[in-house]
Amino acid sequence: MDYAVEKYKEYATAVVNGEVTAGSYIKLACERYLRWWQRDDIYFDHTAVERVVNFISKLKHFTGTHNGKPFILQPWQKWIIYNIFGWKWKSTNTRLTKNVYIEIARKNGKSAFASAIALYCLMCDNEANAEVELIANSRKQAGICFKMCANFVQSLTNGRKSKYFKMYRDKIDFTPTKSMLQVLSSDANNNDGWSSSTFICDEYHSHNTSAMYDVMKSSQGMRQQPLAITITTAGFNLFSPCYEMRKTNVEILQGVKQDDTQFSAIYALDEGDEWDNKDCWIKSNPNLNITVKEQYLSEQVQQAKNNTSMEVSVRTKNFNQWLSSSSVWINQEKINEISQPLAIEDFTGSVCNMGVDLASVSDLTAVSIMVEKDDKYYFITRYYLPSEVIENHPNGTLYKQWQKHGYLTVTNGNVTDYDYITNDIKEINQKLLINQIAYDQFNASQWAIQMTSEGLPIAPFCQSLWNFNKPTKELERLILSNKVIIDDNPITRWCFQNCVLKFDHNENSKPIKEQPNNKIDGVISMIQALGITLAQPQYNNQIFSL
Numbered sequence: 184m185d186y187a188v189e190k191y192k193e194y195a196t197a198v199v200n201g202e203v204t205a206g207s208y209i210k211l212a213c214e215r216y217l218r219w220w221q222r223d224d225i226y227f228d229h230t231a232v233e234r235v236v237n238f239i240s241k242l243k244h245f246t247g248t249h250n251g252k253p254f255i256l257q258p259w260q261k262w263i264i265y266n267i268f269g270w271k272w273k274s275t276n277t278r279l280t281k282n283v284y285i286e287i288a289r290k291n292g293k294s295a296f297a298s299a300i301a302l303y304c305l306m307c308d309n310e311a312n313a314e315v316e317l318i319a320n321s322r323k324q325a326g327i328c329f330k331m332c333a334n335f336v337q338s339l340t341n342g343r344k345s346k347y348f349k350m351y352r353d354k355i356d357f358t359p360t361k362s363m364l365q366v367l368s369s370d371a372n373n374n375d376g377w378s379s380s381t382f383i384c385d386e387y388h389s390h391n392t393s394a395m396y397d398v399m400k401s402s403q404g405m406r407q408q409p410l411a412i413t414i415t416t417a418g419f420n421l422f423s424p425c426y427e428m429r430k431t432n433v434e435i436l437q438g439v440k441q442d443d444t445q446f447s448a449i450y451a452l453d454e455g456d457e458w459d460n461k462d463c464w465i466k467s468n469p470n471l472n473i474t475v476k477e478q479y480l481s482e483q484v485q486q487a488k489n490n491t492s493m494e495v496s497v498r499t500k501n502f503n504q505w506l507s508s509s510s511v512w513i514n515q516e517k518i519n520e521i522s523q524p525l526a527i528e529d530f531t532g533s534v535c536n537m538g539v540d541l542a543s544v545s546d547l548t549a550v551s552i553m554v555e556k557d558d559k560y561y562f563i564t565r566y567y568l569p570s571e572v573i574e575n576h577p578n579g580t581l582y583k584q585w586q587k588h589g590y591l592t593v594t595n596g597n598v599t600d601y602d603y604i605t606n607d608i609k610e611i612n613q614k615l616l617i618n619q620i621a622y623d624q625f626n627a628s629q630w631a632i633q634m635t636s637e638g639l640p641i642a643p644f645c646q647s648l649w650n651f652n653k654p655t656k657e658l659e660r661l662i663l664s665n666k667v668i669i670d671d672n673p674i675t676r677w678c679f680q681n682c683v684l685k686f687d688h689n690e691n692s693k694p695i696k697e698q699p700n701n702k703i704d705g706v707i708s709m710i711q712a713l714g715i716t717l718a719q720p721q722y723n724n725q726i727f728s729l
Contacts, residue, residue, distance in 0.1 A: 191227065191269070192217060194262040203258075206466040208449035211436040216266060225270050225279055232269045236261060238307055239299045243338035249474075254335075259448075259469040260296055266446045267300075267410070281444040283412040284432045286451065288467040288503040290475035297383045297414045298331035304381035304410060305357050305364045313362035316382040318399055320389040322353075322368040328385050329353060329366045369395040377402045381410040387425040388418025392580045396424065417451070417505045419495070421515055422581060422677050426505060451503045458502045459484045467503035512682040512694055513662055518669070521662060525563050525670040527614055530554045535615045536719075537608070538644070538711025540704040542599045543626040545572050549678075549704035550604065552611065553712035560661055560713070563670045564705045566590065567604055571597035577700045581677070590672050601630045608639060621715035642719075644711045648685060651693035654714035655684075669709075678705035 195213035197203040205213070219225060242254040256264065263285065270279040287293050305315045317332070319325035336348055336355060349356035353366040367377075369390065382399045390396070396413075403409035415425055432447035434440040456463040464480055465471045471480075480501055487497040498504045506515075535554045542548045548567040553560060566585075570593045573582045585591040592607075594600035611617065621644035622631065634641045644650070661667045669675055681701035682694040694710070696703045 187229065188220075188227075191229070191232070191265050192220070194258040197258075204462075204465050205469075206449070206451050206453050208433065208436055208447070208451060209466075212266075212446075212448055213262075215436065216262070219270060224273055226273055227265075227269045228271050229269075231271070232261075232265050234307065235264050235268050235300075235303055238303050239264075241339060242299055242302070242335045244295070245334045245338065254295070254299060257470060257473060259450075263296075263446075263448055264300075266448075267412075278408040278410075279443055280446045281409055281411065282442075282446070283410070283414075284428060284445070284447040284449070285412070285414040286417065286429065286447075286449045286503060287414075287469070288450065288475070289416050289500045290479070291450075291468055291470040292474045293414050293416075294328050294385065295331055297385065297412060298328050298335060300412065301328065301364060301381065301383050302332055302335055305355070305362055306360075308380070310362065310380045310406075311360050312378075313357075313360060313380045314378055315362070315364040316367050316377065316379050316399060317364070317385065318367045318369075318382055318395055319385045320369050320391075320395075322366065324386055324389070325366045325368045326353070328383060329364075332364060367395075367399075378405055379403050379409065380406050381412070384411070384413040385415070387413045387415040387428070388420070388423060390424055391420075391577070393424035393427075394580070417499050417503045419499060419506065421505060421680060422673070424580070429505075458498050458504065459488070464502070468501075511680060512684050513659060513679060515676065515680055517662060518676050518679045521665070521667055522669050522671045522676065525561060525668065527552065527563060527611060530556070530561065531614050533615055534618055535611075536618050536712045536716045537611075537620040538708040538713075538715065539604075539608075539620060539622045540708040540711065541601075541604075541622060541627050541630060542567075542704075545569050545598050547702050547704045548599055548604060549708040550608065551705065551708035551712045552615065553709070553716065554615070555716070558666065560667050561669075562667065562675075562709050562712070564672060564675050564708060565592065565607065566672075566674050566705065567592045567594060567600070569594055569596050569598055569600065578702070585674055590674050601633065605630070605633055605637060605639075608634075609637060612639065619715045619719055621711035623711075642715055644715055644718075646693075646707070646711075648687055648691050648693040651710060651714070652691035654710045654717055655692050655694060657717060658710055658713055672705075675705045675709075678703045682706050 195216045198205045198210055198213040236256060239254050239256055244250055244252050244254060267280050267283055271277060272279060301315050301317060305313055317325050317328045332355060333350060347358055349358065355364045379399050379402045384396055400411055413428065418425060431440065432445065435442050435445055436447060450467050450469055452458060452463055452466050468475050471477060483497050483501050487494040495506050499506050533554045533556060535552050538551045540549045549564055551562055551564045553562050568582060568591060573579050576582065582591060586593050594603045617640060620639060620641045622641055623646045624643045631641055681696050681703050683697055684692045685695045686692050694703055694706050
């Protein structure tokens with residue numbers, strides 16, 4: 184047995200064999216790592232990884248009970264180092280790993296770990312004129328890693344001034360190689376013009392768009408072995424660029440997608456794990472009882488149970504579970520459960536009711552079709568947006584993505600194209616028997632005249648809280664009773680995620696959005712379709728001949 188080699192396999196082998204408790208994504212990553220030892224096109228550079236481990240061991244902690252103690256990497260951290268710096272192409276002797284995604288619960292030392300790697304890449308990565316960027320959604324967040332880097336430098340120099348380092352407010356120059364480490368944030372005026380060799384993206388879950396990440400990634404084009412490291416806890420936005428990145432990494436681990444340059448370490452609870460079960464905590468907290476104490480987690484769990492408004496935050500930050508905000512009307516897991524591929528052709532000849540949430544000028548329009556069949560309610564929703572709105576809209580990145588995949592219809596111009604929407608409804612009427620089309624009269628009088636002239640059965644449906652109360656509660660009841668199926672459309676799921684309930688003094692309720700850009704149009708049009716059904720005499724869903 185080659186003990187020198189086995190040393191680098193110990194953690195991964197222990198995880199795969201069940202000797203170390205870990206979640207399914209870490210097991211998949213460990214299996215992938217062990218398989219790579221059998222490959223002929225790459226090799227493991229023992230010297231390179233020991234160089235990183237030895238460098239980090241020279242750093243000293245500076246807070247709490249660890250103050251003044253050397254930074255000794257834990258087995259799971261060494262395994263990450265092995266994955267990042269160990270694998271190299273035989274053909275070029277350059278690193279295989281260029282992109283890293285690390286997701287882990289709070290208090291597991293992720294920022295200190297990332298800062299240590301950043302300093303290594305600044306000083307010891309054999310990169311002349313290295314540029315190491317610390318990026319985050321805000322300068323304050325990026326500054327957390329930078330402060331750690333600055334303190335680690337102080338530990339290297341024993342607090343004395345060194346000719347090798349020049350320290351500034353948000354930049355560190357390493358003079359021997361003319362390299363620098365700097366702070367950048369998405370709230371800065373201009374982040375173009377860099378040539379990043381390594382960048383650390385901290386708390387990516389808080390980024391609303393991928394713009395900052397994309398700029399830094401594109402700046403690495405001239406580097407021979409660039410490194411992009413994303414390190415984050417879970418978040419609340421299941422439509423964020425971070426969650427999209429997470430899904431891609433999961434697909435790579437599962438073998439659905441292929442990308443040898445991507446490494447991921449997702450320390451998370453598994454589906455079915457109880458978040459208050461102590462035996463599962465190490466899955467999302469690999470530094471359990473080292474930097475994060477079991478007693479602390481127990482206290483957090485108890486507080487969340489005593490105050491339910493804290494539960495989502497505790498589960499997200501302390502146990503690394505992606506959850507919607509606690510104020511969301513119907514949780515995202517339930518909406519995902521009732522989503523499945525649907526097409527209008529599946530219901531050809533069926534009676535339907537429709538709801539239209541019509542944008543007054545230049546916003547999102549939603550048209551929902553509802554078919555009742557076999558004691559279930561099926562909803563298909565179409566979305567429309569003027570093309571000139573997208574470019575400068577805060578949701579522009581999402582809109583472009585949805586347009587690309589066919590979930591969003593983008594019409595010409597800068598205002599809502601009522602004619603296009605009317606023609607779409609006429610085409611639907613050729614396949615389904617439209618009973619009623621519910622719409623809000625506000626700012627829709629001209630469109631209503633046009634629809635009436637086309638012989639389409641429109642019906643006013645006031646969007647007041649009182650009028651929405653009955654269909655809102657009925658839709659919730661039907662969803663929770665598993666009697667609703669919605670088409671597999673990410674825009675609809677996003678709309679549900681953005682919904683919170685507004686109540687009056689009589690407990691009447693209606694979904695509203697908390698932020699202007701948190702659109703809920705698809706939910707509103709669905710409720711209108713259900714509402715007009717509840718308000719009208721019921722018809723059997725008979726098949727008719729076209």
